[in-house]
Every structure is written in C-alpha cells, then in structure tokens.
Amino acid sequence: MMNKFLEISRVGIEFPTSNGTYCALSDVDFHINEGEFVSIIGHSGCGKSTVLNIVAGLYQATSGGVILDGKEVNEPGPDRAVVFQSHALMPWLSVYDNVALGVEQVFKGNKTRAEMMEWVEHNLRLVKMDHATQKMPHEISGGMKQRVGIARCLAMQPKVMLMDEPFGALDALTRANLQDSVMEIQKELNTTVILITHDVDEAVLMSDKIVMMSNGPAARVGEILEIDLARPRERLALAKSDKFNYYRQQVLSFLYEKKGVVDFDAAKKKIETTPAESAQASSNDEKVS
Numbered sequence: 001m002m003n004k005f006l007e008i009s010r011v012g013i014e015f016p017t018s019n020g021t022y023c024a025l026s027d028v029d030f031h032i033n034e035g036e037f038v039s040i041i042g043h044s045g046c047g048k049s050t051v052l053n054i055v056a057g058l059y060q061a062t063s064g065g066v067i068l069d070g071k072e073v074n075e076p077g078p079d080r081a082v083v084f085q086s087h088a089l090m091p092w093l094s095v096y097d098n099v100a101l102g103v104e105q106v107f108k109g110n111k112t113r114a115e116m117m118e119w120v121e122h123n124l125r126l127v128k129m130d131h132a133t134q135k136m137p138h139e140i141s142g143g144m145k146q147r148v149g150i151a152r153c154l155a156m157q158p159k160v161m162l163m164d165e166p167f168g169a170l171d172a173l174t175r176a177n178l179q180d181s182v183m184e185i186q187k188e189l190n191t192t193v194i195l196i197t198h199d200v201d202e203a204v205l206m207s208d209k210i211v212m213m214s215n216g217p218a219a220r221v222g223e224i225l226e227i228d229l230a231r232p233r234e235r236l237a238l239a240k241s242d243k244f245n246y247y248r249q250q251v252l253s254f255l256y257e258k259k260g261v262v263d264f265d266a267a268k269k270k271i272e273t274t275p276a277e278s279a280q281a282s283s284n285d286e287k288v289s
C-alpha cells in the first residue's frame with residue numbers, strides 16, 4: 001500500500017459572486033493511501049462537493065493543490081471517475097452502451113473490440129446488472145440506474161473513484177444493498193475511494209477514515225477519524241458492536257454538539273481573554289488536524 005497516494009494539500013478556493021468573492025474552502029489538508037476508502041462528512045453547504053470537484057479537476061483551487069500518484073491534478077482525467085448523486089446516464093443510450101462509452105474513451109487502441117465488449121459485460125456483472133444490458137435508462141429503477149453509473153465508473157479503471165452522495169436518492173433497502181456491493185467490489189479491486197455522505201452510519205460502515213469538515217465559509221478539515229473495524233463488515237453484527245457505536249458517537253458529536261464549528265480565530269481570542277476558556281480552547285485546538 002502506497003502512502004499519500006492522493007494528497008489534498010492546503011487547498012483553498014474563492015468563488016466570485018455578486019457580493020464579492022466567497023471563500024468556500026481554506027487550507028483543506030488531508031491525504032489518502034492507495035486502496036483506502038475515505039468518507040467526507042459535514043453539514044450541507046460546507047464544501048464537500050467543492051473538494052470533490054477540485055480532486056476531479058473540474059474546479060481549480062485558488063491556493064494549494066492536489067497531487068495524485070506523484071502528479072499534480074489540473075484538469076479532469078480518466079484516472080478519476082465520478083459517480084454523482086443523480087446517476088447522469090445518457091438517456092438515449094442503453095445500459096450496455098452507457099458503460100461502453102466510458103470504456104471506449106479509456107481503452108480505445110489498447111483493447112480489441114471483443115475485449116472491450118467482454119470488459120463492459122464483466123463490469124455490469126459486478127454490479128448485478130448483466131440481466132438488463134439492452135434496457136434504456138427510463139426502463140430501469142433508480143437503484144438500477146445508480147448501479148449502471150457505478151459500473152461505468154469501475155469500467156474506466158480509475159485510480160480514484162469519486163462518489164458524491166451516490167446513494168442519497170435511494171430507498172433504505174436498495175441503499176443497503178448497493179453499499180454492500182460497493183464495499184465488496186472495492187475490496188476485490190483495491191480501488192481508492194472518496195465518498196461524500198450525510199449519513200453517519202454509512203460513513204462508519206464503509207470507511208477506513210472519515211474526514212469531518214467544519215462549516216463554511218472558509219471550511220476546513222475539523223477532525224479525521226480512523227475506523228478500525230475488520231472487513232468484510234456486516235451491518236447487523238456492527239449495529240451491536242461497541243466499537244461501531246463509539247465511532248458513530250464521535251461523528252454525531254462533531255456534527256451536532258460541535259455543530260461542525262471549528263472557529264480558529266475565536267479559539268485564539270479566547271486564549272487572550274479568560275484562563276478557564278483558554279484551557280478549553282487549547283484542548284479543542286489539539287483535536288484539529
């Protein structure tokens with residue numbers, strides 16, 4: 001396993017708005033090892049998708065940068081495939097052709113037509129969609145569309161899979177099934193994954209590491225929680241596990257007690273004011289990565 005496979009290094013971004021510039025991220029800093037499954041969690045609007053878009057190369061950071069496998073990321077590339085919350089399938093292409101589109105983009109010239117066909121089918125088998133290859137997107141359910149989106153992403157053999165709330169729009173049962181499939185596939189292929197989620201249980205169940213973001217503006221990483229639970233993970237057994245519940249509690253506490261607030265300036269001011277508050281502020285500071 002290679003350390004610091006993906007480095008998000010002191011990333012800041014400002015957006016021009018009608019009221020002047022809006023600083024969405026400031027000094028976002030964390031790294032991901034090869035084959036690691038990392039979730040990003042934080043309140044709505046804190047900047048999770050912005051981080052993902054910068055890693056995808058769709059947004060340019062105003063300061064800092066992203067290095068993947070030793071190379072700086074400046075534009076989108078097939079080494080980083082994105083699964084969006086809404087599946088983003090081409091409505092005029094069949095299930096098979098939606099996956100084939102990505103495969104042709106990446107493997108044209110390296111694989112024969114027959115090899116590409118076999119590869120598309122293989123990836124549709126992985127997500128259990130091989131029974132519906134000729135169906136059109138409007139003929140399949142939301143969960144099935146999401147499976148096809150994941151197959152398209154996997155079939156491109158990206159170095160990193162970027163998933164922005166991929167299960168958000170699904171019912172609880174479909175969501176659980178897809179979470180299990182993604183965990184299985186990720187383990188089998190040792191894919192590096194960044195998953196954005198609002199769901200605390202999903203983050204703990206699936207991740208090796210949870211990056212918890214503070215609220216914006218100027219959002220940054222508040223805390224990073226390492227999840228040391230053996231794989232494969234089984235949701236029913238984990239629900240009764242003290243360790244699982246401890247991790248869950250840590251995330252809930254960050255989100256709802258601290259409310260994702262990591263106010264660095266306020267913490268500094270407190271140190272200058274009262275000794276009692278200063279002790280509190282410095283203990284908070286220690287938790288900040």
Ligand SMILES: Nc1ncnc2c1ncn2[C@@H]1O[C@H](COP(=O)(O)OP(=O)(O)OP(=O)(O)O)[C@@H](O)[C@H]1O
Pocket residue numbers: 015016017022024042043044045046047048049050051216
């Ligand atoms: N292109 C843009 N122009 C201006 N502001 C933007 C742009 N993209 C994002 N923002 C702002 O940056 C902040 C972070 O947005 P982002 O979409 O990353 O949040 P998020 O954490 O993904 O939220 P959610 O959980 O609701 O999806 C928001 O205040 C948003 O309005």
Ligand SMILES: [Mg+2]
Pocket residue numbers: 048049050164
């Ligand atoms: Mg978002």
